Amino acid sequence: MEKGTAIRGNFFHLLKDPWPLIEKESDSAQFIKDGLLLINDGIISGFGTYEELSSRLDNYDVIHKPDHLLVPGFIDGHIHFPQVRVMGAYGNQLLDWLQNSIFPEELKYRDRDYATTAAHHFFRALLGAGTTTCQAFTTSSPVSTEVFFDEAIARGMRVIAGLTGIDKFAPDDYCISPHEFYEESKKLIEKYHGLDRCLYAITPRFAVGCSEEMMQACCQLKKEYPDCWVNTHISENPSEIRQAKEEFPDCFDYTEVHEKHGLLGPKFTAGHGVWLSNDEFRRFSHAGAAVCFCPLSNLFLGSGLFRLGKAMDPDQPVRVCLGTDMGAGNSFSMIRVMEEAYKVGLCNNTMLDGSVNPREQDLGESERNKLSPYRAFYLATLGGAKAIYLDHLIGNFVPGKEADFVSLDLQAGQHALAWHQQLTCLDGVPSAIDEAVELLFGVLACGDDRSVSETWIAGKCRYQSNDRGVE
Amino acid sequence: MEKGTAIRGNFFHLLKDPWPLIEKESDSAQFIKDGLLLINDGIISGFGTYEELSSRLDNYDVIHKPDHLLVPGFIDGHIHFPQVRVMGAYGNQLLDWLQNSIFPEELKYRDRDYATTAAHHFFRALLGAGTTTCQAFTTSSPVSTEVFFDEAIARGMRVIAGLTGIDKFAPDDYCISPHEFYEESKKLIEKYHGLDRCLYAITPRFAVGCSEEMMQACCQLKKEYPDCWVNTHISENPSEIRQAKEEFPDCFDYTEVHEKHGLLGPKFTAGHGVWLSNDEFRRFSHAGAAVCFCPLSNLFLGSGLFRLGKAMDPDQPVRVCLGTDMGAGNSFSMIRVMEEAYKVGLCNNTMLDGSVNPREQDLGESERNKLSPYRAFYLATLGGAKAIYLDHLIGNFVPGKEADFVSLDLQAGQHALAWHQQLTCLDGVPSAIDEAVELLFGVLACGDDRSVSETWIAGKCRYQSNDRGVE
Numbered sequence: 001m002e003k004g005t006a007i008r009g010n011f012f013h014l015l016k017d018p019w020p021l022i023e024k025e026s027d028s029a030q031f032i033k034d035g036l037l038l039i040n041d042g043i044i045s046g047f048g049t050y051e052e053l054s055s056r057l058d059n060y061d062v063i064h065k066p067d068h069l070l071v072p073g074f075i076d077g078h079i080h081f082p083q084v085r086v087m088g089a090y091g092n093q094l095l096d097w098l099q100n101s102i103f104p105e106e107l108k109y110r111d112r113d114y115a116t117t118a119a120h121h122f123f124r125a126l127l128g129a130g131t132t133t134c135q136a137f138t139t140s141s142p143v144s145t146e147v148f149f150d151e152a153i154a155r156g157m158r159v160i161a162g163l164t165g166i167d168k169f170a171p172d173d174y175c176i177s178p179h180e181f182y183e184e185s186k187k188l189i190e191k192y193h194g195l196d197r198c199l200y201a202i203t204p205r206f207a208v209g210c211s212e213e214m215m216q217a218c219c220q221l222k223k224e225y226p227d228c229w230v231n232t233h234i235s236e237n238p239s240e241i242r243q244a245k246e247e248f249p250d251c252f253d254y255t256e257v258h259e260k261h262g263l264l265g266p267k268f269t270a271g272h273g274v275w276l277s278n279d280e281f282r283r284f285s286h287a288g289a290a291v292c293f294c295p296l297s298n299l300f301l302g303s304g305l306f307r308l309g310k311a312m313d314p315d316q317p318v319r320v321c322l323g324t325d326m327g328a329g330n331s332f333s334m335i336r337v338m339e340e341a342y343k344v345g346l347c348n349n350t351m352l353d354g355s356v357n358p359r360e361q362d363l364g365e366s367e368r369n370k371l372s373p374y375r376a377f378y379l380a381t382l383g384g385a386k387a388i389y390l391d392h393l394i395g396n397f398v399p400g401k402e403a404d405f406v407s408l409d410l411q412a413g414q415h416a417l418a419w420h421q422q423l424t425c426l427d428g429v430p431s432a433i434d435e436a437v438e439l440l441f442g443v444l445a446c447g448d449d450r451s452v453s454e455t456w457i458a459g460k461c462r463y464q465s466n467d468r469g470v471e
Numbered sequence: 472m473e474k475g476t477a478i479r480g481n482f483f484h485l486l487k488d489p490w491p492l493i494e495k496e497s498d499s500a501q502f503i504k505d506g507l508l509l510i511n512d513g514i515i516s517g518f519g520t521y522e523e524l525s526s527r528l529d530n531y532d533v534i535h536k537p538d539h540l541l542v543p544g545f546i547d548g549h550i551h552f553p554q555v556r557v558m559g560a561y562g563n564q565l566l567d568w569l570q571n572s573i574f575p576e577e578l579k580y581r582d583r584d585y586a587t588t589a590a591h592h593f594f595r596a597l598l599g600a601g602t603t604t605c606q607a608f609t610t611s612s613p614v615s616t617e618v619f620f621d622e623a624i625a626r627g628m629r630v631i632a633g634l635t636g637i638d639k640f641a642p643d644d645y646c647i648s649p650h651e652f653y654e655e656s657k658k659l660i661e662k663y664h665g666l667d668r669c670l671y672a673i674t675p676r677f678a679v680g681c682s683e684e685m686m687q688a689c690c691q692l693k694k695e696y697p698d699c700w701v702n703t704h705i706s707e708n709p710s711e712i713r714q715a716k717e718e719f720p721d722c723f724d725y726t727e728v729h730e731k732h733g734l735l736g737p738k739f740t741a742g743h744g745v746w747l748s749n750d751e752f753r754r755f756s757h758a759g760a761a762v763c764f765c766p767l768s769n770l771f772l773g774s775g776l777f778r779l780g781k782a783m784d785p786d787q788p789v790r791v792c793l794g795t796d797m798g799a800g801n802s803f804s805m806i807r808v809m810e811e812a813y814k815v816g817l818c819n820n821t822m823l824d825g826s827v828n829p830r831e832q833d834l835g836e837s838e839r840n841k842l843s844p845y846r847a848f849y850l851a852t853l854g855g856a857k858a859i860y861l862d863h864l865i866g867n868f869v870p871g872k873e874a875d876f877v878s879l880d881l882q883a884g885q886h887a888l889a890w891h892q893q894l895t896c897l898d899g900v901p902s903a904i905d906e907a908v909e910l911l912f913g914v915l916a917c918g919d920d921r922s923v924s925e926t927w928i929a930g931k932c933r934y935q936s937n938d939r940g941v942e
Contacts, residue, residue: 084887085894088916090909091841093821105894125886238826299770300916302817330810330916331885339801346773350564355709370562414802414920415596416555423556423576438561445559445771445801448919449885 004040005459006057008050009065009407010429011035012436013072013396014382018374019312022367025374031433037070039403042156042458047397065407067429068453069436071377072396073132073404074334075384076324077292078231078271080137081148081161082106082115083327084122094237094301095169095208097328103174109144119151127155127463129332130452132404133385133394135160135231135269135292135323137203140176142184149192156196156458158394158402160229162203163188165218169209178213182221189225197402197458201229201269206236207244207257219261229388230263234270234291237303241275255280264289267389271325272297273311274304281307282316290319290387293379295340297325305344309352309368321384335451338376338444345369373441407454409465410439413447420446475511476930477528479521480536480878481900482506483907484543484867485853489845490783493838496845502904508541510874513627513929518868536878538900539924540907542848543867544603544875545805546855547795548763549702549742551608552619552632553577553586554798555593565708565772566679568799574645580615590622598626598934600803601923603875604856604865606631606702606740606763606794608674611647613655620663627667627929629865629873631700633674634659636689640680649684653692660696668873668929672700672740677707678715678728690732700859701734705741705762708774712746726751735760738860742796743768744782745775752778753787761790761858764850766811768796776815780823780839792858793850806922809847809915816840844912878925880936881910884918891917 011032018028036053038046038060046053082105089101109115126134138145138161145163152159165181166174176184185202193200202221204210210218222230235241235254244254251257255276258264266288273291276284284291293306311318322337323329329337348369354361371379385395394402411418411428421428421442430436443451455463482503489499507524509517509531517524553576560572580586597605609616609632616634623630636652637645647655656673664671673692675681681689693701706712706725715725722728726747729735737759744762747755755762764777782789793808794800800808819840825832842850856866865873882889882899892899892913901907914922926934 085891087887087891088913090912090916091817091843093817093824121887121890128886238821239824242826299811299814299818302814302819302821304818304821332887333885340770343770343773346564347770347775348773350709350773350775353564353710355713372562414804415599416558416592416803419592420556420558441561442559445561 002041004038004045004060006039006060006062007037007065007070008062009035009068009070011037011070011397012440014374014378015396017383018372018378019368020314025372026433028374028378029433031430031436033431037397037403039459042403044397044399044401044403047399068407068409069430069439071406071408072381073394073406073455074130074380075321075388075394076126076131076134076334077269077321077384077388078294078323078325079134080325080327081122082109082118082139082144084118084125087327088300088330089327094240094303095243097301102327103170106139107171107174109139110141112143112147115144115147116151119147123151123155125332127455128452128465129334129449130406130455131332131334132406132455132457133158133390135201135229135388137164137205137231138162139164140166140174142188145188149195149198152198153196155462156460158197158390158404160199160201160231160388162201162231164203164205165214166205166209167211167214178211178217181214182217185221189228193225193228199229201231203231206233207254208240208247215257215261218263222262228267230268232258232270234258234273235275235280236272237301238275253277253280255283259283269321269388271323272303272306274298274306278310281310281313281318284318285316288319290321292321292323293341294323294325294329294337295344296329296331296337298344299340300330301328305347307348308341308345308371309348309365312368313365319387320379321387322379331448333449334380335443335447335449338371338380341379342371342376342444345371373437373444376444377440403456403459405456406452408443408451409453410443410451412453413450417442417446473512475509475516475531477510477531477533478508478536478541479533480506480539480541482508482541482868483911485845485849486867488854489843489849490839491785496843497904499845499849500904502901502907504902508868508874510930513874515868515870515872515874518870539878539880540901540910542877542879543852544865544877544926545601545851546792546859546865547597547602547605547805548740548761548792548855548859549765549794549796550605551796551798552593553580553589553610553615555589555596558798559771559801560798565711565774566714568772573798574641577610578642578645580610581612583614583618586615586618587622590618594622594626596803598926599923599936600805600920601877601926602803602805603877603926603928604629604861606672606700606859608635608676608702609633610635611637611645613659616659620666620669623669624667626933627931629668629861629875631670631672631702631859633672633702635674635676636685637676637680638682638685649682649688652685653688656692660699664696664699670700671696672702674702677704678725679711679718686728686732689734693733699738701739703729703741705729705744706746706751707743708772709746724748724751726754730754740792740859742794743774743777745769745777749781752781752784752789755789756787759790761792763792763794764812765794765796765800765808766815767800767802767808769815770811771801772799776818778819779812779816779842780819780836783839784836790858791850792855802919804920805851806914806918806920809842809851812850813842813847813915816842844908844915847915848911874927874930876927877923879914879922880924881914881922883924884921888913888917
């Protein structure tokens, strides 16, 4: 029997949704000081205190991380593989930005060499940010999709992606016909869906870029491959929504475009949803569909403030994951995403507390916008996994799940951070859950990719911050 | 004659306000490829191309920085010296946040040792962020104010600060009586105002924390020392504004509190102004008073979106500087401030373009919210200097000004950034102004304190990123 790997250190993970647990949020999580994570063949085979589990160590190589905090790997629910080089491009809202900055760059990914070079940078940045799973858009070129999956396989990563369909509102040579999209998607599904840790998402880019025929191709693919995911965008920008309504005049709203084509349901994720109506939130909830909240991007493109507290309505909860939406999001870091999500939440908190407009007061929704460290790390790990229907495989340290995790240096980052974190505990390593979440909030608020010391995929270290060459 | 210092490299700086120069913004700035900056006794004695000026190099030590971009030092118009350790504290809007997280920490700064240790961290982080001038709040303790000025002097920095007056809405032992505030402020003004590069700001913390008597003490100080600056907060949070109106029932609005006490005028800066009315913007403009836009903080505390495009109304322009507002702002980095200012601007851009609410369409104001790299770096340098009435001393490379500048590594930062910047030019060093601003936007959007390679104060290198010990 092959030797396993055992990680000894301090662990924090979420066990359930913290939103309903106001005043007792710590019930949603677990902190283990001097814990042990046992890994065999990439799968967690044991998790508990060192004291409990150390008797099982005979057949394990033990790695000790006493100075860090180990958390589950981050899940990026929405990212664009071909936008690395145009990340954070100046200076327009969504529709102009796509034409001027994005499509010209994405076109280059038809070239396998270029796409392969890009994948090198993309996955290094992803792992350097502590992201172990992503749900990605590729381009309209099958080559880019193949390269994405091949490079994910080389790193052993759990990923979701798919050929990204668009047949209008883009340069002619970037568009793909619905027929070709259908045929190429089928080939890619047959080859990659379920290969190693790859999963396939049928991917209509967004309604403004998809003809009725393209949406029907997606509908047909989902019928033939009901096990596949569906990944798209929705209601990101007010002008985009108007245009979507013009393109689909028989649909009352943006969500209906997806309902009508049999896509809205489990395993469906739409990025953004900044301008979803109350009606649409309700339908997302009932359908079991997910919204990916991408605050870096929503702020960078000026799209608006996602109504997190509305999505978390206990009477009609919507599945929510977090995403960078890199390149409209200006960082690969899910820590930066949590930071910006906190900020968007606090802005909504103020707008709904009655101090601006008494008629818009909703203290429950206002409170649900407040992203405590429990809530933030839930969305970035277990909650994100749940949103994209992967929580049986990833999201925390429960035995049986895949061993994807991050070793956080709670004091690394901008200059004053170490002294800042030492206010909570002198050696910077927590001794109880309250300290752990306080330090994690410090990371969320003041940290970034520098907080990530190591990233482990299926029990293998694939990134070390002090050796940027490891992948 | 003592030898001077000459810096040879690539320079970018602003010469005038870019806002009126739509479509020809490059007229507001200058880029010099292979330029030369001559420095004698901390003052710029010459600036131009290397070709023009190299004949004058006999009496200079030459330092060559061919791989970087040299820009004027950043000006942080609003920062709290005693909040380093509580930077980015969880989890409330302004008024609760002050009580729970801020005052208890600020109290510690009565102790000279603690304040001195803090100053070490504070100034290192400031210089590491490329900030060469700040306008700072200290605490209600004269000790903290002395330490702040002494440590600024030790580093040769141009700073503005002052004893921070608050006599209510804070723990008793944190409050200072109006009489004591008046007496201690006088002593500090006599000692520090004009000492080396220090300047004094009469500093009523904010109206909710100041009694009528405290405001009168400030009024009296400004009469006795009309040359002093005035630094405070205004209209940050809706609940704060309501409370300020209750505290000053004879004032129609928040701005009138400062008008009534003879403070609103040149050299007056108020942080935030998120909720200033159109009337108040007009009065700020006429008075020559400045607002400090602190987007990191405004988002972090959920205060709201500052109306930059309104402040830049050409018919009634308001002086605007940028500030971190660290610790409500969750970073020392003015690059991060520019990033968040860009985001706030884009959100306002969308809200005013007519796509959300046609009645609120204002295309001029919408456009003025768009923070081009010219506009952003203007606010962080020359524009900021102008807002706080220091543009005769700092803000760009014009001979006669003080030699405060930053050497930017345009490719340093998060993992994918170098490859990203190489899309603009292969070696990452610009050859023309268009490339320079494109790369600077890359820094703004995707960079942070890691972009700062060196920080020079009055012609001396006080920070090097590869040697964190230099201060």
